[in-house]
Amino acid sequence: MPDLQINQAPALPESSCPIVAIGAGGIVNDAHQPAYRKVGFETIGIFDLDQGKARATAEAFGIARVFASLEEAVASAPPDAVFDVAVPAKAILDILPALPDGAAVLIQKPLGDDWEQAKQIHALSHQKNLIAAVNFQMRYAPYVLAARDLIERGAIGELHDLEIRIKVNTPWHLWPFFETLPRVEILYHSVHYLDLIRSFFGEPQSIYAKTVKHPQMEKLASTRTNIIMDYGDTLRANITANHGHAYGLEHQESYVAWEGTEGAIKATIGLLLNYPKGEPDSFEYCLLAEGQDPVWESVPVEGSWFPDAFIGSMSSLMRYVEGSSDTLSTAVDDALKTMALVEAAHRSSDAGGVPVLI
Ligand SMILES: NC(=O)c1ccc[n+]([C@@H]2O[C@H](COP(=O)([O-])OP(=O)(O)OC[C@H]3O[C@@H](n4cnc5c(N)ncnc54)[C@H](O)[C@@H]3O)[C@@H](O)[C@H]2O)c1
Secondary structure (H helix, E strand, C coil): CCCCCCCCCCCCCCCCEEEEEEECCCCHHHHHHHHHHHHCCCCEECCCHHHHHHHHHHHCCCCEECCCCHHHHHHHCCCEEEECCCCHHHHHHHHHHHCCCEEEEEEEECCCCHHHHHHHEEEEHCCCEEEEEEECHHHHCHHHHHHHHHHHHHCCCCCCEEEEECCCCCHHHHHHHHCCCCHHHHHHHHHHHHHHHHHHCCCCEEEEEECCCCCCCCCCCCCCCEEEEEECCHHHHHHECCCHHHHHCCCCEEEEEEECCCEEEEEEEEHHHCCCCCCCCCEEEEEECCCCCCCCCEECCCCHHHHHHHHHHHHHHHHHHHHCCCCCCCEHHHHHHHHHHHHHHHHHHHCCCCCCCC
């Protein structure tokens, strides 16, 4: 297929909704606002408990209003506003009760700090009839959209293997709050991969996992994880994440790989390599042709996970609100299933493996 056109861009809304931003922290400045600026989504006002951060973000991105309180933000929101909530997970339950019933809201992942909070956020969203989606935006990274396009067209045949392998040096000290949390790696990082695998394979029958500390990062609950998602005897889905590879870039790895009966795809997640500088993404695919040696084609990646994937998660919500799409792919109902996998992975890790007989 020499002239294969591969889609890497999300579907955009026909007309965008005004955004009211709650939270003006790192991810809002690094990804939310740069993404919205790229496609012209307007943020009409912002609120953060830290008013200095709200003012600085408003100034950096040309946001007209800084709200002095959550109540003021809600009262000032037009009826077609989308609330873009990007606060620490434990604060989500402080914010949702104040939103108008029936409001559209995009909630930053994870859906709470544990399974109990996830269930409470889910229940509250339903009680208030919120049109609530969770920002599991990796599904909209350009290389993931490209892979999905090829897979949905049947280019690699029947998808039967999905592997995510991360071996990088993550500077956890940039986020001191992690030292206070009982769950770190799976809840805050591998959760993206659990969600991504679900988006291709659906719900696994069960999960095997082991998450461990690093001897030089004793204050962090865990920074290295292996997860096997059990889809029966023919599909394989694996996540291996090692965030303590402090030995230079040479042997760092960061990729998603899909294998099918007629081809394979490999995408480099450049964002995580050499963090926070990052390295380029890559996207390669190989389509088997009878009688020929396998050949890998390389396609330039247009954009990256940060910020481009954040266009997709917001667009998906706006498209659902305006009625141009009848699916809300990361709705709270769906996100709760990803959180259930986080819970199952921790239970598996705590329970341990099968004892060796001798
Ligand atoms: N790829 C991703 O999806 C991704 C990446 C990074 C962070 N995150 C998530 O985004 C969330 C925020 O992360 P961050 O890195 O921006 O953190 P941060 O600490 O830089 O910012 C959080 C902000 O929320 C504000 N805040 C806290 N409680 C609030 C409340 N009740 N009302 C209004 N503002 C409040 C704080 O003042 C702070 O400015 C976290 O849950 C994190 O997991 C997601």
